[in-house]
Amino acid sequence: MRFSKFLKVEAEIVVARYALVSDETKSRFEPVIFFHPEFAKRSGVKEGDVVEVEANGRAVKLKVKLSESAPESGGIIPNGIFASYLTNFDGFKRFKANIEVAEGEPSSVGEIIERVKP
Numbered sequence: 001m002r003f004s005k006f007l008k009v010e011a012e013i014v015v016a017r018y019a020l021v022s023d024e025t026k027s028r029f030e031p032v033i034f035f036h037p038e039f040a041k042r043s044g045v046k047e048g049d050v051v052e053v054e055a056n057g058r059a060v061k062l063k064v065k066l067s068e069s070a071p072e073s074g075g076i077i078p079n080g081i082f083a084s085y086l087t088n089f090d091g092f093k094r095f096k097a098n099i100e101v102a103e104g105e106p107s108s109v110g111e112i113i114e115r116v117k118p
Contacts, residue, residue, distance in 0.1 A: 008100045009043045011074030013055070015083040015093050031060065031106035034067040034076040043099065050106055053077070055086045055097035058115075060107040075099075085112050 013033075033053060035045060045051060049064045060082050070076045074097075077083040087095055 007044060008098045011039070011043075011053075011097055011099045012071055013053070013074050013086075013095050013097045014071060014076050015079050015087065015095075016076045017079055029080060029109055031062045031082050031108070032065055032078065033062040034065050034070045035074070036068065036070040036072045037066045038072055039070070039074060040064065040066055045099070045101060050102050050104065051099050052102040053086060053097050053099055055095055056088055058086055060085060060112065061102050061104065063106045081109055081112050082107065085116070 016034075033051065035043070040046065045064055047064055047066045050061050051064055052059050052061050062077065062082060067076065077086070086097065
């Protein structure tokens with residue numbers, strides 16, 4: 001059992017254009033968050049982990065990938081359904097979120113759609 005599983009870490013999240021994301025990730029709408037390697041190390045998160053990202057009273061589970069392009073104080077979420085679900089119009093491009101290692105699989109597009117149905 002990893003100690004980091006019980007830690008919540010505050011992170012600065014940037015919503016990135018798809019141009020910054022690999023074609024492989026784009027084509028599958030992969031639920032992914034890119035962390036700077038130093039942030040991941042400080043937070044006890046490893047590439048391939050699933051983390052819960054909570055902001056504005058909403059949460060999604062995303063798979064961790066490491067990228068030197070991510071901010072050292074947090075991560076990048078590609079612009080799409082997962083970023084849109086977490087943000088509000090006041091802070092769409094950059095927002096603070098709580099991150100913690102999670103159990104299970106990343107969130108699916110269908111799961112997010114079900115949450116927002118009236």
